[in-house]
Amino acid sequence: MNVDKSLWPFQQVLSDEESRDLGTQSVYITDIDPKKTTILLKFIQRQWPQQQGLEHCKRIRKNLLPEGRITLSVLLCPTSAMGEEELERLLNEFNVGDNAFDRSPVQAISVPLYAPLNRTQFESCKHLWPIIYREDTRLDPKFNESQINDITTHMQALITKSQNSLSGELPVFARVVDPSNNRIIAEGSDTRAADKHPLHHAVMNCIDNVALSERDRRQSHKRKLNQTDSLSEEDPDVSSRDSTPNLEETVEKVAYLCTGFDIYTTHEPCTMCSMALLHSRIGRVFYHKPSRTGALGTVYKIHSHKSLNHHFKVFGDVLRRDLSQAEATDPYLQLGNDGNEVDA
Ligand SMILES: [Zn+2]
Numbered sequence: 041m042n043v044d045k046s047l048w049p050f051q052q053v054l055s056d057e058e059s060r061d062l063g064t065q066s067v068y069i070t071d072i073d074p075k076k077t078t079i080l081l082k083f084i085q086r087q088w089p090q091q092q093g094l095e096h097c098k099r100i101r102k103n104l105l106p107e108g109r110i111t112l113s114v115l116l117c118p119t120s121a122m123g124e125e126e127l128e129r130l131l132n133e134f135n136v137g138d139n140a141f142d143r144s145p146v147q148a149i150s151v152p153l154y155a156p157l158n159r160t161q162f163e164s165c166k167h168l169w170p171i172i173y174r175e176d177t178r179l180d181p182k183f184n185e186s187q188i189n190d191i192t193t194h195m196q197a198l199i200t201k202s203q204n205s206l207s208g209e210l211p212v213f214a215r216v217v218d219p220s221n222n223r224i225i226a227e228g229s230d231t232r233a234a235d236k237h238p239l240h241h242a243v244m245n246c247i248d249n250v251a252l253s254e255r256d257r258r259q260s261h262k263r264k265l266n267q268t269d270s271l272s273e274e275d276p277d278v279s280s281r282d283s284t285p286n287l288e289e290t291v292e293k294v295a296y297l298c299t300g301f302d303i304y305t306t307h308e309p310c311t312m313c314s315m316a317l318l319h320s321r322i323g324r325v326f327y328h329k330p331s332r333t334g335a336l337g338t339v340y341k342i343h344s345h346k347s348l349n350h351h352f353k354v355f356g357d358v359l360r361r362d363l364s365q366a367e368a369t370d371p372y373l374q375l376g377n378d379g380n381e382v383d384a
Contacts, residue, residue, distance in 0.1 A: 042183065042184055050358040053341065057157060062152040062156060065150070065153045067094065067116070067118050070144055070145070072142070080141075081114075083131065087134075088117055092118055093118070100112050100115070119148050187219075195359050198213040198215055198305070198328070208233050209229065209232070212230040212241065212242040213305065214227065214304065215228075217301065227246060228244070228249050241383075242313075243303065243309045243384070250320070296320070296321050297320045298317070303326070306327070306384075308335075308384060309325070309384055311339075314336055321352075324355065325353075328357070328358050328360060336356070
């Protein structure tokens, strides 16, 4: 059974479109007798054949008056389209003037500027005006109890490593897992200090190790297939690394490497690491705490950027509720006080 969202030990990092306030725009409406709807709708059709950015708004609102009578409020157009006087003149020309037609003078009201993309946004705006919203929960992320336990276990393991990490290194740790069988594919930690290399962030090292692990797996598969082959294998030395790796080469190397995999990381990845995750086609990202230069929620939301060709789901604040105390002693956060020198 799926665990209710309110009980997840993390939060989904939604795109700006999914998390924004829907804002408002000003529109003209007029109240009419329900019997006169057709002629007014004909006027609207002729005057404004295009929807004018009001596709998410219903055209008519039903009003139940105290004495039991029903009137309809009809949405005419955005106030930016014309002035109130000009609108009244047009209505009169079409014989839907306020006196002859028994309708109220036009008045300006606020309706949502954007269409709601989820229930939270819908609930926040539905009082303004009737909104067209079809809830589709098929694409919503879902987790059962066992999956929540696996996520908690992986993140707890990384947090423990982070708390016991060597001084001199940033306590940033990452782990790639195949969620189909919960197998750990690779891990990585930040080795910028030891390697004296500015690109050896935990996530980059972890992706490198996924490549090594996949290579080993393929080689062992080959060995099994051809046991008589006595040729020595390529050196699988995990620590070997080009001393001057080029970022473009690294990005090229990671393409499609993590398809269907999850990554857990103690800190929200920086832009470079987030782009590497995107190129690797990572399935989902779980991070424990946000980073000042984080690109998956704090500064950018690379995972949901429209112009990029791969999107993935991101969950932040994993186990954060229970572990807020640990932050006070986290040297990573203290080191980052000067702003841009440190990112994860
Ligand atoms: Zn990074």
